[in-house]
Amino acid sequence: MAKVLVVDDAKFMRMTLTKMLEKANHEVIGEAENGREAVEKYRELNPEIVTMDITMPEMTGLEAVKHITSEFPDAKIIICSSMGQQKMVMSGIEAGAKDYIVKPFNENHVNEAIERVLK
Template sequence: MAKILVVDDAKFMRMTLSNILKKANHQVVGEAENGQEAIERYRDLNPDLVTMDITMPVMSGLDAVKGIKQEFPTAKVIMCSAMGQQKMVVEAIEAGAKDFIVKPFDEGRVIEAINRTLS
């Protein structure tokens, strides 16, 4: 069972993702609504993995990945993107994200990405 931090500015998306993760026997240890909060929560919770939305207010997921990786080089982050954000996904991977999942979430694909990133 992995400890996972779910980051998305939309509560519905955080709930959807949390439900998928719990069903797969993972523990959602925290949630954040923006990149700044994500970095703070990461420091507090030290999760095994983070699911990170790309487009958020205050600080983008892209900047949050850079911030987290700078402080915690071994952090595992999976980006969550809407269709048409490929350029940002590539930037996120270059910044250190391990994988990405596309919205709307496909349960199988989410679990696959999580398991691949954790192994």
């Protein structure tokens, strides 16, 4: 079981992911709707895992990944991208993200990514 921070500008996506994570016995300890909020919540909540949307207002997911990993090098961040955003995913991994999942979310893929980064 992991404590997870869910970051996405779409409330529906946060709800969908939260349901999947809770079903797999993970605890969603916080949500953020943009990158700036994600960095603040990370500092405040110290989650074990972050699911990070890439395209968000105020600060993108990629910028948030860079901020978080520069401050917390061991942060476990999973990038959430839409189909066809491979380039963004690679940038996210280079910025310090540990894995990625593709939207629309598939429960098995979400759980597999969480398991991989927890190892």
